[in-house]
Amino acid sequence: MATDSSVPTNAFAGAARLVDYWVIVYKRTWKGSAISSFITPLFYVLAMGVLLGDYVEGDPAQLEGASSYLVFIAPGLLAAQSMQTVFGEVTYPVMGMIKWHKTYFGMTASPLTVSEVILGHLGFVMFRVGLTCGVFTLVMAPFGVFATVWGAVLAYLVQFLLGLAFATPIYAFSAGLKDESPFALVFRLGMIPLFLFSGAFFPIDNLDPWMAALAKATPLWHGVDLTRMLTLDTLDGSTALVHVAYLVVLAVLGWFWAVRRLTRRMVG
Amino acid sequence: MTTSDSMILAQGLRKSFGSFEAVKGIDVDVRRGEAFGFLGPNGAGKSSTMRMVAAVSPVSGGTLRILGMDPAEDGPQIRSRIGVCPQEDTLDLEITVRDNLFVYGRYFGLPRKEVRERVDELLEFVQLTEKADSMVEDLSGGMKRRLTIARSLINRPEILLLDEPTTGLDPQARHVVWDRLFRLKQQGVTLVLTTHYMDEAEQLTDRLVVMDKGLIVAEGSPMSLIAEHSTREVAELRFGVGDNEAAADKVADLADRVEVLPDRLLLYTADGEETVAKVHERGLEPVATLVRRATLEDVFLRLTGRTLVD
Ligand SMILES: Nc1ncnc2c1ncn2[C@@H]1O[C@H](COP(=O)(O)OP(=O)(O)OP(=O)(O)O)[C@@H](O)[C@H]1O
Numbered sequence: 001m002a003t004d005s006s007v008p009t010n011a012f013a014g015a016a017r018l019v020d021y022w023v024i025v026y027k028r029t030w031k032g033s034a035i036s037s038f039i040t041p042l043f044y045v046l047a048m049g050v051l052l053g054d055y056v057e058g059d060p061a062q063l064e065g066a067s068s069y070l071v072f073i074a075p076g077l078l079a080a081q082s083m084q085t086v087f088g089e090v091t092y093p094v095m096g097m098i099k100w101h102k103t104y105f106g107m108t109a110s111p112l113t114v115s116e117v118i119l120g121h122l123g124f125v126m127f128r129v130g131l132t133c134g135v136f137t138l139v140m141a142p143f144g145v146f147a148t149v150w151g152a153v154l155a156y157l158v159q160f161l162l163g164l165a166f167a168t169p170i171y172a173f174s175a176g177l178k179d180e181s182p183f184a185l186v187f188r189l190g191m192i193p194l195f196l197f198s199g200a201f202f203p204i205d206n207l208d209p210w211m212a213a214l215a216k217a218t219p220l221w222h223g224v225d226l227t228r229m230l231t232l233d234t235l236d237g238s239t240a241l242v243h244v245a246y247l248v249v250l251a252v253l254g255w256f257w258a259v260r261r262l263t264r265r266m267v268g
Numbered sequence: 269m270t271t272s273d274s275m276i277l278a279q280g281l282r283k284s285f286g287s288f289e290a291v292k293g294i295d296v297d298v299r300r301g302e303a304f305g306f307l308g309p310n311g312a313g314k315s316s317t318m319r320m321v322a323a324v325s326p327v328s329g330g331t332l333r334i335l336g337m338d339p340a341e342d343g344p345q346i347r348s349r350i351g352v353c354p355q356e357d358t359l360d361l362e363i364t365v366r367d368n369l370f371v372y373g374r375y376f377g378l379p380r381k382e383v384r385e386r387v388d389e390l391l392e393f394v395q396l397t398e399k400a401d402s403m404v405e406d407l408s409g410g411m412k413r414r415l416t417i418a419r420s421l422i423n424r425p426e427i428l429l430l431d432e433p434t435t436g437l438d439p440q441a442r443h444v445v446w447d448r449l450f451r452l453k454q455q456g457v458t459l460v461l462t463t464h465y466m467d468e469a470e471q472l473t474d475r476l477v478v479m480d481k482g483l484i485v486a487e488g489s490p491m492s493l494i495a496e497h498s499t500r501e502v503a504e505l506r507f508g509v510g511d512n513e514a515a516a517d518k519v520a521d522l523a524d525r526v527e528v529l530p531d532r533l534l535l536y537t538a539d540g541e542e543t544v545a546k547v548h549e550r551g552l553e554p555v556a557t558l559v560r561r562a563t564l565e566d567v568f569l570r571l572t573g574r575t576l577v578d
């Protein structure tokens with residue numbers, strides 16, 4: 001027998017070999033994720049943006065330049081949507097691929113490397129981010145929350161960067177865990193406080209100075225602020241650059257950490 | 269023989285986990301077309317060795333060449349040309365039998381059309397065509413094992429690594445697997461398998477090493493190992509619990525060697541029937557007797573003082 005299989009020429013070519021796997025997985029699971037991905041954010045828009053927003057004075061001076069509370073929180077909810085999608089995708093599912101289903105062990109017995117396997121999985125996570133944030137952006141558009149079309153498009157693209165900045169470090173964290181119990185804490189003490197206190201629901205300057213400083217150190221705040229500048233058309237070049245740099249650095253550091261942790265874990 | 273015929277070459281190969289040494293320096297040379305076995309009890313270091321050969325677990329010491337390549341340098345190249353059936357199945361339980369094979373073929377960079385053809389062939393080969401659209405979680409243990417073997421063949425490997433291919437299977441399922449492996453061997457695939465079943469090693473391997481506690485304690489063909497380390501026949505005598513030890517002294521001179529197991533005596537001798545007759549002549553009345561040919565189990569007992577399956 002002669003083998004005619006080959007070694008991928010680069011990491012992206014390797015990750016591309018995993019596309020069929022992820023397509024099959026997604027076909028099986030999309031119904032389960034549809035509710036939480038699409039309907040929950042819509043509830044938020046209605047409850048917080050429209051109904052609660054009725055009680056909030058639409059004063060641009062108080063709302064970082066937004067003309068209504070809905071317009072203020074829409075970018076925050078979009079960024080939070082990216083974050084929440086990522087948290088869901090790189091915690092339990094990553095452990096499942098290692099520990100419960102051992103799928104990664106099958107993948108790395110092939111010519112694929114650990115980096116390619118991670119890249120493939122992150123590609124799927126980005127697909128999920130693109131989908132949930134894409135639907136969210138479309139749903140919000142009729143509410144008039146986007147000042148300009150290009151702002152809406154750029155705000156949408158920012159969600160991939162924000163998602164990646166969360167995905168790589170959390171992936172790394174998950175890849176080294178022996179059991180799933182820390183995930184409950186990650187959600188309760190990580191994701192929920194980020195969601196509530198990183199400027200999605202209220203201007204960060206309403207916080208005590210030290211709390212505001214803390215909030216501004218979080219990736220979600222950088223994502224929210226960047227998204228909001230784009231949706232409100234209040235972009236400030238140098239601030240935006242700081243946000244992008246922060247998120248890129250986090251994503252890159254997380255990537256190297258993830259490769260290290262998963263390699264160690266797989267080798268045992 | 270030239271080194272180009274050497275499919276797997278290990279010299280002083282070691283594997284440590286922290287301060288624990290699971291493989292303590294072994295030499296192995298597997299030739300093209302050969303069926304090679306690692307026989308040994310639990311914890312002997314068989315899987316640790318297989319994982320190094322599969323280029324997924326780094327070597328801790330010594331040298332290892334697979335198809336002439338160094339796994340530390342050329343892991344992906346090596347993995348593209350071998351097939352691996354790990355001790356624990358790593359099938360995706362929640363997708364179909366067919367999809368498991370299909371996605372696996374894609375990992376090897378094979379075009380979709382090509383993979384689909386191979387999937388059909390392989391399903392036929394391992395007799396799972398009727399289960400093609402079942403979820404893997406609905407398969408029996410034997411079927412899962414066959415699927416894992418089919419999966420390991422998707423890239424038409426030059427070396428097939430099988431870590432305990434039939435452990436946990438009932439005798440019938442085991443024979444189906446043996447039959448398939450035998451066909452592969454006839455097709456010229458180099459087989460490397462681990463087992464703690466001596467009958468499996470005898471059935472399938474041309475040459476094997478006996479491993480114990482991280483070391484190779486003997487090497488040869490099943491026949492030559494038996495000839496070298498055992499007599500041709502074995503007379504098994506059962507004298508009721510507690511009486512075996514006492515009886516052993518009384519029959520010691522009737523055999524080349526006597527092993528006392530908790531439940532029976534093993535008398536190693538060229539002619540088992542004759543030995544049993546002599547035992548009776550001495551007025552000894554074993555509860556049961558059995559004469560059989562010596563097996564690798566006896567070789568293992570001789571070499572390590574322990575039985576293979578505990
Ligand atoms: N990842 C690991 N970390 C620590 N110790 C390990 C690891 N893998 C194996 N060992 C130890 O190395 C020794 C050899 O294990 P190995 O799995 O190679 O044995 P084996 O011959 O395959 O046994 P079995 O027949 O039970 O499969 C055992 O003592 C085992 O506990």
Ligand SMILES: [Mg+2]
Pocket residue numbers: 314315316355431432
């Ligand atoms: Mg083993």
